[in-house]
Amino acid sequence: MKRQVSFAIATVVALALGSAHAAPGILAQATSAAQSLGRYAPMKPPGGLDLATPLGGATGPALQALVQTANNSAQLDANQNVTNPLLSTQAQINVNGSAYSQMASGDLSAIGGGYDASFIGGIAAQTLPGSPYGSGYAQPGHLQITGNPSGPFNAGCVLCLAEEPTVHPGMPISGQDFRGGFVSTHDAVQFEQVPTNAMARMILAVDHYTATAVVLKTALTAAQIAQIHSGMYIVTNSVPGGATQTAIGDASLNGALPSFQNYAGNVQSVSADGTTINVFGWAQEQQQGGAVPSTSSLDTVWDPATTSPVVYLGMPNKTFGQNTYLQYDGSRGGQGGSAATSLIHQMEWNEVDEIVNNTARDREVSVHGLTLTTNANSPTQLTNDSYHLYLAGGQQTYIRMSPQWWSVPIRSDQIFVNAPQGPALTAGATQVLTSFGQSTNTGGNTWAAHHMIRLMAWNTRNVADDGTSYTNITTNLGVGVDGTASTVPSQIQGHLEFTPAANPYGLSICSSGQSGATCSIQLDNYGNPNVIQQLNLTKGGWLNFADKYGNEGGWIQPPNGSDTTGATSVNEIDVHFPAANGLLNILGAARTYALSVSAAAYNPATTSGSTTTAASVSGQGTYQTWNQLHSGSANTEIINIAPGGVTGGFSFYAVNSGADPTTATALLSMSAQNARFSTDVFVGNGKAIHLPDGQGGDAYIYNAGNGTVGIGGGKLGLGAQASVSANGTQWSFAGPIAVPETEVSGPLQTLAQIKAATHYEGDEVWCHDCLNSGQATGKGTGRKVWRDSAGTWRTGDGAVAAN
Numbered sequence: 174m175k176r177q178v179s180f181a182i183a184t185v186v187a188l189a190l191g192s193a194h195a196a197p198g199i200l201a202q203a204t205s206a207a208q209s210l211g212r213y214a215p216m217k218p219p220g221g222l223d224l225a226t227p228l229g230g231a232t233g234p235a236l237q238a239l240v241q242t243a244n245n246s247a248q249l250d251a252n253q254n255v256t257n258p259l260l261s262t263q264a265q266i267n268v269n270g271s272a273y274s275q276m277a278s279g280d281l282s283a284i285g286g287g288y289d290a291s292f293i294g295g296i297a298a299q300t301l302p303g304s305p306y307g308s309g310y311a312q313p314g315h316l317q318i319t320g321n322p323s324g325p326f327n328a329g330c331v332l333c334l335a336e337e338p339t340v341h342p343g344m345p346i347s348g349q350d351f352r353g354g355f356v357s358t359h360d361a362v363q364f365e366q367v368p369t370n371a372m373a374r375m376i377l378a379v380d381h382y383t384a385t386a387v388v389l390k391t392a393l394t395a396a397q398i399a400q401i402h403s404g405m406y407i408v409t410n411s412v413p414g415g416a417t418q419t420a421i422g423d424a425s426l427n428g429a430l431p432s433f434q435n436y437a438g439n440v441q442s443v444s445a446d447g448t449t450i451n452v453f454g455w456a457q458e459q460q461q462g463g464a465v466p467s468t469s470s471l472d473t474v475w476d477p478a479t480t481s482p483v484v485y486l487g488m489p490n491k492t493f494g495q496n497t498y499l500q501y502d503g504s505r506g507g508q509g510g511s512a513a514t515s516l517i518h519q520m521e522w523n524e525v526d527e528i529v530n531n532t533a534r535d536r537e538v539s540v541h542g543l544t545l546t547t548n549a550n551s552p553t554q555l556t557n558d559s560y561h562l563y564l565a566g567g568q569q570t571y572i573r574m575s576p577q578w579w580s581v582p583i584r585s586d587q588i589f590v591n592a593p594q595g596p597a598l599t600a601g602a603t604q605v606l607t608s609f610g611q612s613t614n615t616g617g618n619t620w621a622a623h624h625m626i627r628l629m630a631w632n633t634r635n636v637a638d639d640g641t642s643y644t645n646i647t648t649n650l651g652v653g654v655d656g657t658a659s660t661v662p663s664q665i666q667g668h669l670e671f672t673p674a675a676n677p678y679g680l681s682i683c684s685s686g687q688s689g690a691t692c693s694i695q696l697d698n699y700g701n702p703n704v705i706q707q708l709n710l711t712k713g714g715w716l717n718f719a720d721k722y723g724n725e726g727g728w729i730q731p732p733n734g735s736d737t738t739g740a741t742s743v744n745e746i747d748v749h750f751p752a753a754n755g756l757l758n759i760l761g762a763a764r765t766y767a768l769s770v771s772a773a774a775y776n777p778a779t780t781s782g783s784t785t786t787a788a789s790v791s792g793q794g795t796y797q798t799w800n801q802l803h804s805g806s807a808n809t810e811i812i813n814i815a816p817g818g819v820t821g822g823f824s825f826y827a828v829n830s831g832a833d834p835t836t837a838t839a840l841l842s843m844s845a846q847n848a849r850f851s852t853d854v855f856v857g858n859g860k861a862i863h864l865p866d867g868q869g870g871d872a873y874i875y876n877a878g879n880g881t882v883g884i885g886g887g888k889l890g891l892g893a894q895a896s897v898s899a900n901g902t903q904w905s906f907a908g909p910i911a912v913p914e915t916e917v918s919g920p921l922q923t924l925a926q927i928k929a930a931t932h933y934e935g936d937e938v939w940c941h942d943c944l945n946s947g948q949a950t951g952k953g954t955g956r957k958v959w960r961d962s963a964g965t966w967r968t969g970d971g972a973v974a975a976n
Contacts, residue, residue, distance in 0.1 A: 287402030305505075305514040322361035325351060330365035336492065337371050368494040374400055374487030379409070382466045385441075386451045387484055393447035401443055401486065407452060408437040408485045410476055411466035418473050428557025431474050433458055433490060436466040440486075450484070497522050581659075586610050586625070589658035595646070596634040603661045606630040606648075610658055627653040631661050635674040647673045651683075715749075725751050861885075861931070871933060885936055924976045927958065927966060936960045942976040943968065950976075 247255045294314020301310045320331030327333055329346030344365050349357035375397060378390040387407070412418065412434040419431045438452035454462015468482040475490075499520050507513030527540045545561040564571040574582050576593060583590040589608045596602035608629035612619045633647045651668020653661065670681040675690035678698030687693065693706040710716065715730035727750045748757060825840040842849045856862060861875035877883035921941040922930070932938070937959040945956055958966045958974040966974040 287404060289402070320363075322346075322363075325349070325357060325360075329360055330362040332364045334364075334366040336368050338374070342367070366494050368492045370492065373485040374405075375485075377484050377486065379468060379482040379484055381468060382409075382411070382455065384463065384465050385454060386449050387466075388449050389447075393443065393450075398443050398447055401440055401450070403440055403442065405440040405487050406437065406485075406489060407440050407450065408435055408488050408490070409455070409466045410472045410479055410483050410485075411436050411468065412470055412472050413457075413464075414467060414470040416470070420474060420477075422553070428553075430556055433475070435472055435475070436464055438462065584658075586658050591659060595640065596632055598634065598637055598640050600634065600637045602634045604632050605659055605661060606632060608653075608658045625655050627656065627658065627662065629653055629658075629661070644672060644677060645674075647671065727751065727755055727757075885931075885933060921955075924958070924966070924974055932960050934960055934962050934964075940966075940974060940976070943974050944976060946970075 295311045300308045304310045322329045325347035326343045335342035347357040347360045380388045380390045436455045438455045441451040455464045456462045505515040578594045596604040610625045610627045612623040614623035630650045648671040652666040654664040656662030676695045680696040681692035682694040683692035695703045715728045717728040718726040861873040863873045865871045875883045923942045940958045
């Protein structure tokens with residue numbers, strides 16, 4: 174049977190301890206004139222209550238004897254307050270006979286929290302006609318607290334929530350001990366909450382487990398049993414046999430916590446003798462019960478110092494400072510033709526309205542919205558998955574901002590998003606849009622000796638204006654060094670300029686120290702790239718050309734060369750075409766051909782001041798190179814491929830002046846049949862003119878020095894009617910004469926010199942220091958030697974030549 178306390182105002186004032194119905198021992202109440210004043214009247218009839226006045230059939234002494242006794246009335250003090258506490262599972266405040274507010278405690282079987290939970294509202298009421306809740310309707314309750322914090326610690330908060338079950342836990346508000354004379358800050362908190370890693374209600378030694386109970390080594394006392402309620406957490410230090418247990422901080426965890434493997438359950442009841450705590454089942458987290466915990470396979474991760482089986486009562490393993498559970502049930506909202514039972518279609522988790530009024534001074538008040546901080550001072554104190562703010566789920570927008578023109582949305586040295594206002598209206602003024610900063614140092618030295626590298630975007634006003642022209646703003650994206658996140662550093666590395674003053678509506682790529690017209694690469698508003706400085710193509714890079722439809726037309730590329738080390742310069746550039754009939758055209762201003770080169774024809778066109786036409790030089794595949802395409806120019810070279818129709822030939826001409834190829838002087842003509850020279854032919858020092866025959870033999874003519882012409886590798890043959898002249902004397906021959914392949918004159922050569930010189934098979938040379946038979950080393954008088962097919966020099970008797 175419920176016990177209640179009822180208060181009635183204006184008509185009936187009653188204080189009852191007992192059942193909800195009238196019961197013996199309840200004092201009858203007389204009406205007092207004081208009740209019309211709206212105050213609780215004293216519990217006595219008009220004229221007062223004394224020992225001699227009978228009331229309700231009983232005299233004063235008899236009534237007084239009932240006060241402070243079981244099942245009767247409580248005593249009041251001089252201020253009309255009840256002197257003994259009111260003990261009840263439910264308290265009810267009535268106004269004009271109607272229940273307006275109720276407070277109740279839970280019971281041992283309640284899923285809502287047990288004996289130590291108190292409820293304001295949520296208490297079952299009678300079925301309320303017209304309510305969608307029907308018989309499940311509960312009387313609502315409202316808690317309103319008006320406070321005025323006046324000191325530090327617990328006096329500093331209106332609503333103080335502490336998780337630690339200690340006597341009068343202190344709130345950390347201006348938390349300096351003032352009793353020694355120290356004066357701390359003067360803070361006032363409306364709602365203070367102090368979640369902490371609170372300790373277990375009780376830690377009890379275990380004898381053994383069953384599938385639905387734990388048997389303790391020592392029976393519980395009455396005081397211990399009183400602390401246990403149905404549904405309470407009960408966690409063991411037992412883990413599955415053979416489970417892999419990884420210590421906190423182990424490198425294999427990559428900065429995360431190890432998994433929680435302890436068996437746990439929820440209390441169902443306690444045996445009468447206090448030796449057994451019954452549970453609804455044992456299991457690891459997020460699993461169905463049915464396990465039997467072991468007393469030998471124990472946890473070594475969370476409580477490694479405890480080496481015997483225990484249970485932790487009332488022990489969570491995670492605590493929340495606050496958890497808001499927004500829940501919307503669409504079935505109540507009138508969907509699908511159903512009648513609506515709720516009109517709530519907008520939900521807010523939390524709204525903070527910062528109202529500032531009646532300020533007469535600048536910077537008069539400091540307002541902070543949400544501050545999250547930690548005193549962690551090492552990168553390994555917290556797990557890698559720790560965070561200040563986590564946004565998840567399918568929300569449409571995670572962060573929405575509507576700042577004033579002066580409001581900075583994000584301000585830090587590492588990430589900065591500036592206010593909406595642009596640069597000042599003066600020429601050259603800048604305003605940072607956003608910046609990201611990082612130190613050049615690392616680890617514990619990050620903030621020691623370092624520079625800040627800042628990737629940032631900023632706007633520059635090119636000339637002074639009224640602030641309405643977007644074409645007068647150049648937007649920059651680049652890298653700065655040092656400075657602050659909200660200002661453009663003086664040291665700017667490479668950067669991009671969008672719509673620069675020197676390139677309106679275009680894009681410029683700038684290196685350090687460049688800006689405006691000096692930026693090396695500019696893309697104009699038509700999409701045309703302009704290279705202001707030198708353009709270098711390296712590492713085999715090329716320029717590719719395609720028509721407006723994307724068809725490849727050709728490319729310019731340096732050849733790779735045969736040197737794979739890159740030590741030899743190629744000194745060459747190639748023009749490539751994707752097909753055999755590629756065409757290279759050079760056009761004049763009126764798109765007339767100045768030069769046209771293809772695989773089949775070369776066509777020089779008429780140029781300013783020149784009478785040159787394509788018909789000036791004819792033949793198969795002609796090619797012409799002009800040093801300068803104007804009349805009166807200097808040397809001009811002309812190459813005519815296959816002159817006279819002889820395939821594979823070349824002709825070279827010289828034009829000393831003018832641009833008419835018909836007046837050119839022939840220099841050299843070569844074809845598969847012959848080569849003709851119109852000038853002297855010079856052979857390099859030590860080089861020879863080779864005259865190979867059709868069978869692979871080779872004869873050559875060379876300068877042997879001292880005005881002597883040498884002939885090697887063959888015979889000197891003079892045909893019929895030939896003659897030889899020397900020093901004014903002429904010899905004539907009636908028939909052919911052949912001179913043997915012997916050097917009959919020339920400087921003396923040692924064997925080493927002969928071997929070092931260029932010779933061929935069959936050559937015979939006089940060796941100055943070669944030995945004759947029987948001569949000692951160094952005593953040689955010289956002899957002829959000849960070169961065999963293996964390149965070995967031998968004497969006339971076939972012996973290997975020696976000196």
